[in-house]
Amino acid sequence: MSATSGAPRPPVSPLEVAGVIAGAAVAGLVGHALLFAALRRATPRPRARVERALVEKLDTPGRIVLPLLGAELAIGAVALPDPAGTSLVHAVGVLLAGALAWLVVRSTYVHDDLILARYQMDVADNLRSRRVRTQIQVLRRVTVVVVAVITLAVILLSFEQVRAAGAG
16 A cells, blocks of 8 residues: 555664655755755846845755755654654754744845945944944844744744643
8 A cells, every 4th residue: 555545654664764864854955055056056146136145144044944844854754653753753843943943034134134235334424324224233133032932932832741831
């Protein structure tokens, strides 16, 4: 029977599971390298400022998110014994939530950098530039805190004990 028919999958050895998950993570790294290499070629420096900034800011978080996504997909495809499987799925989910939060925060930096590029700090009368820079820095910090609080809530609510404490 196929795995899609609902029949139980045959058990696999821990070494096979580790190999599948590691292979998926490596595939995520290779996919990241290919994707960002293509994006860098497609966004020449002078013309595509927004696109170039996105590629530069999201490269490092993408290097974590894509392998974690690959591992998440691979874990769903292999039959894991219950205690270890549940723990592994939960751990990857927590790491993925943190990595996605990092990706969101880095994407907001693109917006901030593009706004700040319009205001010169090296002119004699830079009061307006300093005011805008301060406002952007405050907004950036507030955004980081909001994303961190939401991510922490999502991670904490993924634990059954925390959900039970919140309900009771």
